[in-house]
Amino acid sequence: MKILDVVFVYQMKEETEIRWHSRYHSHGKNEFELHYFIQGNASFLNDRTRFRIEPGTLFLTSPEIHHSIIVQDDDNPLSYYAVLIGTEDSDREIHRLLSIDLKSNRLYHLGTNYRFFFEEIKEKGLSANRALRQSAVHQLISFLYVLSGEEDFHFSDSRNSHIEKALRIMQNNITNNLELEDIAQRLGLSNSYFIRLFQQKMKTTPMKYFMKLKIEAAGAMLTSTDRTLLTIAQDLNFYSEFHFSRVFKQYTGTAPSIYRKQYLQFVDKEPDQ
Known part of the structure; x- marks a missing residue:
């Protein structure tokens, strides 16, 4: 395999x-x-x-x-x-x-x-x-x-409901500025308890995870659209194109422009019949 x-x-x-x-x-x-x-x-x-x-x-x-x-x-x-x-x-x-x-x-x-x-x-x-x-x-x-x-195995249960909701909040706010306090408040949890709960399940802090989501989104935009780096930075609410490039390289090890050349998907190419 x-x-x-x-x-x-x-x-x-x-x-x-x-x-x-x-x-x-x-x-x-x-x-x-x-x-x-x-x-x-x-x-x-x-x-x-x-x-x-x-x-x-x-x-x-x-x-x-x-x-x-x-x-x-x-x-x-x-x-x-x-x-x-x-x-x-x-x-x-x-x-x-x-x-x-x-x-x-x-x-x-x-x-x-x-x-x-x-x-x-x-x-x-x-x-x-x-x-x-x-x-x-x-x-x-x-x-x-x-x-x-197992015939009816479910990977998530009620104990993970806070994490599931936090993930949905993050996914729906990729293009916005989202603070830790905003998420914890919407979950009805204290900041410290939310951080501890999230780390236990996801093995990272909430805001590091949220930034990773932004970088994932940026990677998808780089490889499936012709948007400029500045446009992507603005779409994902980074402070500047330089800030976006620096954080992207920090998370992926590759500059956005090089990443685009390496992984570009030709989505406008007609599929073979």
Whole structure:
């Protein structure tokens, strides 16, 4: 098993983005795809079956089966991760894990706090470092075991409701200035308790996580639109283009202009028929 590609699509708004990511397409033999939706509302067309997609849901598509994302609400744009998995005929255990989900044709309700997991899969799975790529593969295999382990497994419960709500607040305010006090107040928690609760679950502080969301959004804009660095900086409410570039490099290790050249997606290119 290997990870062939990982894509993060943030707030799909541009016409070219929608046309590319909503195309009706399939993948080759032994190629499976995971779609993890974190924001927005849409429908997922798998062959001839249409599923309702909501934030925090995951769907798995099988090889050579046509599928498409159908955007329904322009005022609530879609954000999601897509992971393309390649397998060999000899990967019998992997096929067994994947086939459990394919037979049931069901959505999994993971909650939106698996964003970090999929972001890590993206960063490691596309790394030039072989050890990191293998690490991502093993993380994904472990994830598939959890998915197939229980018939009605839910990844989030009432104990995580504060974190789930905090994540939604952050996602909905990517383009704004958001302070720690604002989030804690909306949750009805003290600042100190909210920080401690968030760190226990997400392994980072709330505001570091919020900045990471902004950088993820910036990365998506850089690789799927032709917006200038200044426009992106303004859209995401950074103080200046210089501030945006400095923070982006701090989080990714790469300057925005170089990142764009390395990961540019040609979303305006017509897909092969």
